[in-house]
Amino acid sequence: MPTKREKSKEAKKEKIIEAAVKVFAKKGFYTANVKDVAKEAGVADGTIYLYFKNKDDLLISLFEHKMRGILDTFKRALKNISDPLDQLKEFIKVYFNLIENDPDLSDVFQVELRQSTKFLKDYHNQQFSNYLNIIAGILEKGKKIGFFRSEMDIHICKIFIFGAIDEVARQWILGADAKYSLSEATEQTCDNLVKGLLAF
Amino acid sequence: MPTKREKSKEAKKEKIIEAAVKVFAKKGFYTANVKDVAKEAGVADGTIYLYFKNKDDLLISLFEHKMRGILDTFKRALKNISDPLDQLKEFIKVYFNLIENDPDLSDVFQVELRQSTKFLKDYHNQQFSNYLNIIAGILEKGKKIGFFRSEMDIHICKIFIFGAIDEVARQWILGADAKYSLSEATEQTCDNLVKGLLAF
Amino acid sequence: MPTKREKSKEAKKEKIIEAAVKVFAKKGFYTANVKDVAKEAGVADGTIYLYFKNKDDLLISLFEHKMRGILDTFKRALKNISDPLDQLKEFIKVYFNLIENDPDLSDVFQVELRQSTKFLKDYHNQQFSNYLNIIAGILEKGKKIGFFRSEMDIHICKIFIFGAIDEVARQWILGADAKYSLSEATEQTCDNLVKGLLAF
Amino acid sequence: MPTKREKSKEAKKEKIIEAAVKVFAKKGFYTANVKDVAKEAGVADGTIYLYFKNKDDLLISLFEHKMRGILDTFKRALKNISDPLDQLKEFIKVYFNLIENDPDLSDVFQVELRQSTKFLKDYHNQQFSNYLNIIAGILEKGKKIGFFRSEMDIHICKIFIFGAIDEVARQWILGADAKYSLSEATEQTCDNLVKGLLAF
């Protein structure tokens, strides 16, 4: 149980992370300055370094902090659904919801983290498989109960399903095509994506 | 018809672009130095600035230069195919081929260009729709002849199809999962992706 | 007579000084942080500033505090010796003893204090003459009683004698040549140094 | 044979080193900024880094560059002297000359280099033995021909002789006692130091 001091310490770390998400999303990780983040968080430049080892560490910590919450959200959402098709639909819905509610965070996850240092890139990909594994789980179940086609290669499908969903989300974030709402997109993505997997 | 001098000028520009592709892929756009590119290209630092306005311009020029060739490749490949399903398969095959033959280029397209400056982000998206429009063309045709379901939203589908393909390619590049060859992946991706679109 | 409270105040100041000696010796005055000293002393960073005006002041106070004890040690040791040659031998013995017993302190005296700010440098030299004056006293006496050569310039000799002793000590601390023990060195240093001064 | 370009490159490196000597002597290594050195050298800040890896490297390079010249000077000066006593006198004379002609350099050698990072400290001591070995050579010769006492421990004597000379020099630089000229000091130092070593 955190003492009052620890709690406020955690709160400040959180505040800096939120600021970083906002600033990195807007300016990009490399173009953004630590100074920018500090200003957004309302702290002094040096304060950042009391909570994070360096700029890279800030990005990594941000990622881990947020990732934890996101994976939880997915688990909670999928727990009570048994039909794999419904699970897949729910996965997409949750994913789009997350993005709709925090586009800045999504930008950081989808764009900023993917580049940066080679080290960070590797790191990202490694963490990234968390997402893929959720989908793999759904596919496996669906295959076992004969819902999905037996020739379907789970390993490849989990990737392309994720890619499909992710790209729809990214394009929405980038607003390149603000012509669609994410909720519309959910229907379309589900229908078309899922039908291809069915066994019958 | 270019004179000999002009030709060699073009050749040097090409050489710098190739060097940039290699260096940006390996180090990332921001982490790579202009010096690195110059060394890789075998020219002096200053020479780069005789051919490109600045570092950003090098990335953009690189993109445009390559994009032209790639779009040509696609057009040529799809020209003589009339069945939309076959066209989609061909699109995937060509895409995977491109990536297999020049993974560095793909990295730059997929990762570096997606972020960089906000300015570049916008720029990228605009160019990016060229890709998407090829897919859109295929879908439109397929819909018109009743091959694809009439409820299918072309605008969203072109995006998610691209995302699916792209992600399979990215994962292959990253080698995170070297467990699949791109040719295997082609089958799986086509089958599952396309079946969902069929009208019957 | 100090109250209990004052005593504990003095004790904490002492504790900080000891910590500073250790830390400065190991890391060097500039490379060491106030935080390091605080940690070594087992107090908070800010506490240091309740006892010392700033980092420079810590070094100066350290010096003065230690210097007092050292000069006392010398005075006590030399008090009951009348023969100047024996006094010189004793001086060397005491000096080497000090260094053997507290090499950290010696490092701070010999190395750290010598540089630092120009201000500190001046300060050091000024305090430094305390040492030299002890030697000068011995030489004067020896000259007066005809023990040391009359042409001997006390002013220069006090310096070079100190330098000789000090360097032997420094080399021992540095361990660059751990080949000699300080007690061996005492003999050699005394013999050779002193013989040159004799009048006969 | 250096080309014109290489020559001017070497010249600029030299210019920066001279500036560094001056600035480090005046302000101390840690208190001085790279900016200060750049200004003194009449170049831009960044230029320093074209010639030296970092601030530490500047100090080390400075040391090595100068050390080479100094050792040469000693070797040339001692080459044609056979009497070890005369050699020792000459050593002192040359040493004092060097210091008189370039007090700034001496300060850097004597004060700045001795502290700085632990790494530099070690480095300094290692290079330092070059000096000591010259003296050791003289002592050895003098002992062999029965000029110096046979009980004399060369290893310790080389150290204390150097210390004696060095301290006289340092005090002169510091001007703490501008009361003596270095040439006066030479006589005194030689006489007193050397007499102690004689065998008869």
Next chain:
DNA sequence: AATGAATGAGATTTCATTCAT
């Protein structure tokens, strides 16, 4: 046209010092 040394703005990071608790 080509070179690459030089520039200097600007970014990251450190750390002595302060002050609210």
Next chain:
DNA sequence: CATGAATGAAATCTCATTCAT
């Protein structure tokens, strides 16, 4: 008295870009 989180000035170093040769 003591604490230690916060500050922000300042230092080192990088690197895109320029320009004399």
